[in-house]
Amino acid sequence: xxxxxxxxxxxxxxxxxxxxxxxxxxxxxxxxxxxxxxxxxxxxxxxxxxxxxxxxxxxxxxxxxxxxxxxxxxxxxxxxxxxxxxxxxxxxxxxxxxxxxxxxxxxxxxxxxxxxxxxxxxxxxxxxxxxxxxxxxxxxxxxxxxxxxxxxxxxxxxxxxxxxxxxxxxxxxxxxxxxxxxxxxxxxxxxxxxxxxxxxxxxxxxxxxxx
Numbered sequence: 001x002x003x004x005x006x007x008x009x010x011x012x013x014x015x016x017x018x019x020x021x022x023x024x025x026x027x028x029x030x031x032x033x034x035x036x037x038x039x040x041x042x043x044x045x046x047x048x049x050x051x052x053x054x055x056x057x058x059x060x061x062x063x064x065x066x067x068x069x070x071x072x073x074x075x076x077x078x079x080x081x082x083x084x085x086x087x088x089x090x091x092x093x094x095x096x097x098x099x100x101x102x103x104x105x106x107x108x109x110x111x112x113x114x115x116x117x118x119x120x121x122x123x124x125x126x127x128x129x130x131x132x133x134x135x136x137x138x139x140x141x142x143x144x145x146x147x148x149x150x151x152x153x154x155x156x157x158x159x160x161x162x163x164x165x166x167x168x169x170x171x172x173x174x175x176x177x178x179x180x181x182x183x184x185x186x187x188x189x190x191x192x193x194x195x196x197x198x199x200x201x202x203x204x205x206x207x208x209x210x211x
Contacts, residue, residue: 002027010100012047024064031086073129122171147194
């Protein structure tokens with residue numbers, strides 16, 4: 001991957017960090033984005049700016065360069081600005097890892113308002129955020145004329161019918177199934193540009209999301 005540039009969302013820790021470190025070890029430079037702030041309906045703490053800085057240091061230990069930005073994937077304008085700035089800095093974009101996601105689960109009775117808010121937030125981060133990431137990146141991938149790769153992080157919940165009856169769990173399952181549909185449509189649309197589009201479907205991973 002020498003000379004190539006990868007965009008990774010949710011990069012401050014967990015799977016996003018591991019992707020950044022591995023791609024850097026293989027020669028890529030990284031455009032890294034993370035919200036670095038909590039979401040009220042999400043029951044576990046999100047990544048911090050300090051963790052984002054640590055990811056930058058780990059990438060640099062592998063000999064790579066990383067331009068890190070704090071942006072919310074739900075905010076298309078902010079995300080697009082981070083992507084455009086990163087491509088301007090490195091001069092190209094080859095790989096996209098649309099990895100940012102939350103799993104807002106409730107283990108107690110919720111009001112209808114809180115349950116609906118969980119549903120909305122999970123869909124907005126996981127599915128809308130994945131679409132925003134692809135939309136911000138696609139013009140750069142196409143303009144490069146070298147092909148490329150988009151990888152969406154789905155889940156085993158995007159293949160099977162589980163999630164319970166609450167807004168958070170159902171939102172998670174719906175969003176991860178939705179990512180599969182997004183992948184299938186974009187893989188056909190981008191094939192003429194030699195841009196591959198795929199999903200990965202992790203099961204439980206030892207991150208704050210699964211604790």
